Amino acid sequence: MASISLSNVHKFYPNGYAAVRDVSLDIKDGEFMILLGPSGCGKSTTLRMIAGLETISKGDLHIGGARMNDIDPADRDVAIVFQNYALYPHMTVIDNLSFGLRLRGVGRAVIDQRVANIADMLGIGELLSRKPAQLSGGQRQRVALGRALVREPKAFLLDEPLSNLDAKLRSAMRTELIKLHRTLGTTIVHVTHDQVEAMTMGERICIMKDGVIVQVGAPMEVYRNPVNTFVAGFLASPPMNLLRSRLSAQSLSLGDTVLALPPALGQAFAAHAEREVIAGMRPEDFHLKADAAASTAPVKVHAVTTEVLGPEVILVATVSGEQGAEIHIRCPRDFRAKPGEIVIFHYDVSQLQLFDPETTYALKRPVQI
Amino acid sequence: MKRIAARVLPHIILCAFSLLILMPLLWILRVSFTDRLTAYKIPPEIGTVGLMNYVEIFARYPFTGWFLNSLIIALGATAIALPLATALAYAFARFNTGGTFLRLGVLASQMLPPIILVLPLFGMFLFAGLMQSHVGLIIAHLTISLPFLSWMLVSFFEGDVARLEEAARVDGATRWQAFRYIAVPVAAPGILAAGLLGFILSWNEFLFALVLSGPSSQTLPVGLAALETHAGVEIAPLAAATVVSLVPVFALLPFLRKHLIKGLSLGALK
Ligand SMILES: Nc1ncnc2c1ncn2[C@@H]1O[C@H](COP(=O)(O)OP(=O)(O)OP(=O)(O)O)[C@@H](O)[C@H]1O
Numbered sequence A: 001m002a003s004i005s006l007s008n009v010h011k012f013y014p015n016g017y018a019a020v021r022d023v024s025l026d027i028k029d030g031e032f033m034i035l036l037g038p039s040g041c042g043k044s045t046t047l048r049m050i051a052g053l054e055t056i057s058k059g060d061l062h063i064g065g066a067r068m069n070d071i072d073p074a075d076r077d078v079a080i081v082f083q084n085y086a087l088y089p090h091m092t093v094i095d096n097l098s099f100g101l102r103l104r105g106v107g108r109a110v111i112d113q114r115v116a117n118i119a120d121m122l123g124i125g126e127l128l129s130r131k132p133a134q135l136s137g138g139q140r141q142r143v144a145l146g147r148a149l150v151r152e153p154k155a156f157l158l159d160e161p162l163s164n165l166d167a168k169l170r171s172a173m174r175t176e177l178i179k180l181h182r183t184l185g186t187t188i189v190h191v192t193h194d195q196v197e198a199m200t201m202g203e204r205i206c207i208m209k210d211g212v213i214v215q216v217g218a219p220m221e222v223y224r225n226p227v228n229t230f231v232a233g234f235l236a237s238p239p240m241n242l243l244r245s246r247l248s249a250q251s252l253s254l255g256d257t258v259l260a261l262p263p264a265l266g267q268a269f270a271a272h273a274e275r276e277v278i279a280g281m282r283p284e285d286f287h288l289k290a291d292a293a294a295s296t297a298p299v300k301v302h303a304v305t306t307e308v309l310g311p312e313v314i315l316v317a318t319v320s321g322e323q324g325a326e327i328h329i330r331c332p333r334d335f336r337a338k339p340g341e342i343v344i345f346h347y348d349v350s351q352l353q354l355f356d357p358e359t360t361y362a363l364k365r366p367v368q369i
Numbered sequence B: 001m002k003r004i005a006a007r008v009l010p011h012i013i014l015c016a017f018s019l020l021i022l023m024p025l026l027w028i029l030r031v032s033f034t035d036r037l038t039a040y041k042i043p044p045e046i047g048t049v050g051l052m053n054y055v056e057i058f059a060r061y062p063f064t065g066w067f068l069n070s071l072i073i074a075l076g077a078t079a080i081a082l083p084l085a086t087a088l089a090y091a092f093a094r095f096n097t098g099g100t101f102l103r104l105g106v107l108a109s110q111m112l113p114p115i116i117l118v119l120p121l122f123g124m125f126l127f128a129g130l131m132q133s134h135v136g137l138i139i140a141h142l143t144i145s146l147p148f149l150s151w152m153l154v155s156f157f158e159g160d161v162a163r164l165e166e167a168a169r170v171d172g173a174t175r176w177q178a179f180r181y182i183a184v185p186v187a188a189p190g191i192l193a194a195g196l197l198g199f200i201l202s203w204n205e206f207l208f209a210l211v212l213s214g215p216s217s218q219t220l221p222v223g224l225a226a227l228e229t230h231a232g233v234e235i236a237p238l239a240a241a242t243v244v245s246l247v248p249v250f251a252l253l254p255f256l257r258k259h260l261i262k263g264l265s266l267g268a269l270k
C-alpha cells in the first residue's frame, strides 16, 4: 500500500505532442481515485507514466514516498488492468495468474494458496485450466483483475477495465470493485470516461481535459460546485443546463423570464451585476409545484420532446423567449407534454450556478455541499 | 443469378490458375515414371511405367550426396538465420533500432540482384579458404535469408504483442523475460513459418550454390542442372530427381500454411 504523488508532470510524445501538461495530483494511501475525462485527454498516458510504461518528460512521480521516475516498471510493484485485458494468450488462466509471482521466485506452495484464494474470490475456479481464447469477455475481465490482485501490489491502476462489458455486467463489476477496495484498502487509480462509474466508485474524482487537470474533488463536491462549464457539462446525465443570461442587481433574465434572486444570492453576485453570464441549472432543480421554503421562481418553457426512461421522464424544452438553447428537465415518471406545449416549472434558485462567459470559470460557488 | 456468378467466377479463375501451375508438375511426375522416348510424346502418354529413373539417380549419380548437402546447408542456414532474424525483427519492432535507414538498408540488400553479391563473396571465400565448403554456402545463404526473415518477422512483434509485454513488464518481468516468456511464444507461429520459408529458400537456391560449391558440397539444384547438360538432357532421371527434391518442400507446406495463418491472425486476440 502506498500513496502516489505526481508533481508538475509533463508528457511529450516523440512527435512533439504534449499529451499531459503540468499535472500535479496527490493520491492518498488507500484512496480510490478516479481519472475522468473525454477521449484523448491524457488519462491513459498519466496511468502509463505511473506504471512506468511511458517515460516522464518533466516533473516527478513518487510512489510510497520514493521517487519513481527512473525505476523499471517491474520494480514499481503496481498492477495494471488494461481495457483489452492483455491476458497472455499462450498461457492457461492459472499460469496467467501466477506469472508475476513465479517471476519473483515466490514458492510453489504460496503461489498455489494465493491463486486459489483469488480464484475463489472472483469465482473463476472452474476456469483455471482454460486459455484466454476460451473465456467470455466478463471472465477475461475477472482473470485480468485476478492477475493484478494475486500479486498484492502497492497500488492498482485500472484503465477502463469495465468498458468492454455489457451494461448489466458492468454495474455488477462496479459493485464488485467497490467491495474489493473496501476489503483490501489498496490504493486504486481508476481511469474512465463513464461518469456513472466516476460518481459511484471513487472517493475523489480528477477531471482532465486536453492534458491538464481541471478539477479534483469528492464526487458530490465536484457535482455541486463545478469549477467551469466544462465540468458542469461533463458530469451527470443529462448534465447541467448552461444558458446565456443577464445578471441584474437582484435578478437574472433568462429569455423573457426574470428570476428574482434571494437576497443572499443577489449579494453574493453583486460584483457581477449588469453583465452577461452563463447560468448553470441542474435538470433536477426544476419542480412542477412552487415551494415557498425552497425559494423557487417560475420559469416558462416550451416542450420539444420527452424521453420516458421509466423511473423518470426527461423533458427537452426551450425557455420562453430564448429559442436557441435546449434545456433538459428531470420530471416525475407520470409527466407527459406534447411538443409545443407550454409548461411552467418552479426553479430552485438557491441551486443556481453562474459562470463567466469569457473564462468559462464559475463566478462564485454559492452552494455548499 | 448474380450471386451464383459471384461465387462461381472466382473458382473458375482459381482453377485455371492452379491448372497452369499444376500442369508442369504433373508432366514431370509422369515423365519421372517413363523413359526418355515417351517423355516428349504429344499428346502425353504413359508408356512403360517403372521406378527405373528413381533407381538410376541413386545408382548412377551422386544424388544422395546432393540431397545431404542441401539438407545440411538449408538446415544450417536456417538454424543461424532464425534466431538472428528474430532478434533483429524484435529490435526493429520494439526499439526502432537504426531507424528507417537500417530497415530500408536491410530491405535494399534484398532488392539487389543476387549476382552482384556472388563476385565479392567468391573473392572473400577464396581468401578465407571457404570455397567449396558447406560453411561458405551457409554464410552465402544467410545473406538472403537473414534480411528476408527479419522483414517477415517484424510484423509479428508489432501490435498486440507489445501490449502483452507491457502487461508482463508491470507484472515484474525484465525486458529479457518479457521477450523470452511472452513475445517469442506468442509470435511462435510466425517464427516457425519464417523458419520453414527460410529452409525452402535455401533448399531451392541455385546461383550461390552454383558458383561457390564444389564436388563435395554440391546441392540439389546444382546437381539437377548438371543432369541437363550431361549427354543432352537426361529428362527422365531429371524428372525423378526433381520429384524427390520436391518431397521435403511439399512435406513442409501444410505446416507452413497452418502456422502462417495462425501467425497472421494473431491480431485477432483480445
Ligand atoms: N505514442 C503516441 N505518440 C503521439 N501521441 C500519442 C501517443 N499516444 C497517445 N498520444 C496522444 O496523446 C493524447 C492522450 O492519449 P491518451 O491515450 O492518454 O488518451 P485517453 O485520455 O486515455 O483517451 P481514451 O479515453 O480515448 O483512452 C491523445 O491525443 C493521443 O492521440
Ligand SMILES: [Mg+2]
Binding pocket: A043, A044, A045, A159
Ligand atoms: Mg485511454
